[in-house]
Amino acid sequence: MSRLAGKVALVTGGGRGVGRSLVEQLAAEGAKIVVNDLDPGPAAEAVEAITRAGGEAIACVGSVTDADFPRRFLDTAMARFGDAHILVNNAGYIWNGFLHKISDEQWDAIQDVHLRAPFRILREFHGAVRERIAAEHAAGLTVYRKVVNISSVAATGGTAGQSNYSAAKAGLFGLTRSLAKEWGPLRINVNCVAFGFIETRLTQEVHGETVIDIAGEKRRVGLTPQVMTMFKERIAFGRPGTTAEAAGGVMLLCFPEANYITGQIIEIDGGLAN
Numbered sequence: 001m002s003r004l005a006g007k008v009a010l011v012t013g014g015g016r017g018v019g020r021s022l023v024e025q026l027a028a029e030g031a032k033i034v035v036n037d038l039d040p041g042p043a044a045e046a047v048e049a050i051t052r053a054g055g056e057a058i059a060c061v062g063s064v065t066d067a068d069f070p071r072r073f074l075d076t077a078m079a080r081f082g083d084a085h086i087l088v089n090n091a092g093y094i095w096n097g098f099l100h101k102i103s104d105e106q107w108d109a110i111q112d113v114h115l116r117a118p119f120r121i122l123r124e125f126h127g128a129v130r131e132r133i134a135a136e137h138a139a140g141l142t143v144y145r146k147v148v149n150i151s152s153v154a155a156t157g158g159t160a161g162q163s164n165y166s167a168a169k170a171g172l173f174g175l176t177r178s179l180a181k182e183w184g185p186l187r188i189n190v191n192c193v194a195f196g197f198i199e200t201r202l203t204q205e206v207h208g209e210t211v212i213d214i215a216g217e218k219r220r221v222g223l224t225p226q227v228m229t230m231f232k233e234r235i236a237f238g239r240p241g242t243t244a245e246a247a248g249g250v251m252l253l254c255f256p257e258a259n260y261i262t263g264q265i266i267e268i269d270g271g272l273a274n
């Protein structure tokens with residue numbers, strides 16, 4: 001199937017987890033991909049996997065929070081593929097703690113990666129495509145572009161120990177709904193998905209302490225077996241989602257069938273009771 005042939009898709013955090021599955025699914029549908037990740041190895045592996053499967057992709061390595069990142073990201077898409085049609089704000093990590101122990105740095109870092117970076121990337125996306133959109137309109141062409149912001153059920157239902165993350169992810173709801181209204185006339189669909197419990201390194205089962213490296217800093221991740229069992233009992237399907245299933249939900253919003261869907265927040269959580 002090539003239902004996204006001719007489309008150019010930009011995905012942040014595409015080197016691992018849900019983002020990795022998403023870039024491969026988008027490429028399998030014919031989209032050309034700009035894969036961002038903080039870490040060069042996973043970004044290169046994603047590009048290689050796409051190329052091996054017959055697709056086209058280029059990496060744009062770096063933190064989404066860097067001042068010059070949005071410009072580099074969009075410039076990469078325009079220089080290599082000449083357009084930008086699909087943008088998925090997916091990159092992120094967790095830095096949990098109970099509110100009374102959250103430092104200013106911890107609060108700001110999570111707002112920065114999950115909310116400020118998407119805002120800045122979206123602003124750059126607008127700058128990169130607005131003249132094209134004007135030209136398409138003038139030529140009588142109907143082209144829809146898609147934005148999908150990745151949120152969490154931590155924002156819809158709340159999670160103890162994640163007030164910084166929940167607040168940032170809930171911020172994406174307001175951003176999504178307002179931008180859908182601003183960008184409707186431009187035929188840019190702006191939607192948001194809130195994942196439940198998806199099996200990635202952030203949610204791996206841990207016995208003791210497991211840390212991931214975020215730009216040289218160690219961040220604790222993972223769920224204890226007890227928390228994992230508690231989660232599974234609350235999910236209608238009785239199991240976490242796979243990265244392919246989570247990415248599949250995002251794909252739905254990228255297809256032309258979703259051209260009249262905008263400003264929505266869709267929970268992809270296997271029926272997790274909040």
Ligand SMILES: NC(=O)c1ccc[n+]([C@@H]2O[C@H](COP(=O)([O-])OP(=O)(O)OC[C@H]3O[C@@H](n4cnc5c(N)ncnc54)[C@H](O)[C@@H]3O)[C@@H](O)[C@H]2O)c1
Binds near residue numbers: 042093198199200
């Ligand atoms: N896994 C879940 O259960 C779950 C639930 C709800 C929401 N989410 C959200 O889904 C998204 C993807 O998470 P995942 O579970 O696939 O995690 P993951 O750790 O497997 O993948 C995230 C990727 O983002 C990259 N990344 C992190 N910070 C970055 C930065 N500043 N700049 C560029 N890249 C960066 C990482 O290097 C990593 O490759 C995140 O926004 C996360 O908050 C995940």
